[in-house]
Amino acid sequence: GAGVSQSPxxxxxxxxxxxxxxxxxxxxxTALYWYRQSLGQGLEFLIYFQGNSAPDKSGLPSxxxxxxxxxxxxxxxxxxxxxxxxxxVYLCASSPWGxxxxxxxxxxxxxxx
Amino acid sequence: AQTVTQSQPEMSxxxxxxxxxxxxxxxxxxxxxxxxxxxxxxxxMILVIRQEAYKQQNATENRFSVNFQKAAKSxxxxxxxxxxxxxxxxxxxxxxxxxxxxxxxxxxxxxxxP
Numbered sequence: 001g002a003g004v005s006q007s008p009x010x011x012x013x014x015x016x017x018x019x020x021x022x023x024x025x026x027x028x029x030t031a032l033y034w035y036r037q038s039l040g041q042g043l044e045f046l047i048y049f050q051g052n053s054a055p056d057k058s059g060l061p062s063x064x065x066x067x068x069x070x071x072x073x074x075x076x077x078x079x080x081x082x083x084x085x086x087x088x089v090y091l092c093a094s095s096p097w098g099x100x101x102x103x104x105x106x107x108x109x110x111x112x113x
Numbered sequence: 114a115q116t117v118t119q120s121q122p123e124m125s126x127x128x129x130x131x132x133x134x135x136x137x138x139x140x141x142x143x144x145x146x147x148x149x150x151x152x153x154x155x156x157x158m159i160l161v162i163r164q165e166a167y168k169q170q171n172a173t174e175n176r177f178s179v180n181f182q183k184a185a186k187s188x189x190x191x192x193x194x195x196x197x198x199x200x201x202x203x204x205x206x207x208x209x210x211x212x213x214x215x216x217x218x219x220x221x222x223x224x225x226x227p
Contacts, residue, residue: 035217040202040222041220042204042217042219042220043204043217043220045216045217089156093158093215101146101148102215104150104158106156106157
């Protein structure tokens with residue numbers, strides 16, 4: 001596609017439910033990032049995929065968070081047993097390789113009620 | 114580990130005037146890129162300007178320019194002739210090397226007063 005696509009744009013879920021957030025990176029981009037952004041705050045790094053290398057999961061806040069990237073393309077961020085503090089905007093970005101600019105999706109706004 | 118610091122949580126500028134946003138960073142690399150991103154209320158992150166560390170000339174993109182001081186590890190963004198559409202969060206970032214995450218500063222919220 002022309003840009004990074006994230007779905008859904010908005011998600012409201014009940015506390016305790018699992019959610020899946022999807023990211024379609026730009027075709028051919030080897031690097032993919034997930035960030036979390038609370039209201040008015042900066043970007044909190046979650047996870048980084050680079051090609052076929054093992055992902056850098058050092059930013060995942062708890063074992064309720066996991067992410068995978070299938071076939072080096074689409075990525076899914078899964079949050080199990082959601083909590084209210086998980087409410088935030090989740091941003092995905094991709095880049096051709098690690099040292100160049102990242103292109104961002106418009107994010108998924110997650111609200112846990 | 115690479116770090117990026119933005120020490121100004123909020124800045125304000127009068128329309129048509131000039132404002133400078135600060136960013137300092139730390140890296141052990143000698144060759145790298147630095148970027149400034151803008152995030153308007155629509156939340157879409159947009160690249161504003163990039164600087165390659167091996168280039169001594171400061172990058173310029175229309176009303177946006179940087180003051181890059183490699184020895185001091187400083188990378189400030191100057192916005193000239195500020196416009197209402199410049200109001201946004203601005204993030205400074207240092208791309209990863211060797212599978213490190215792309216580090217962002219905490220951001221600076223810029224308000225433009227008419």
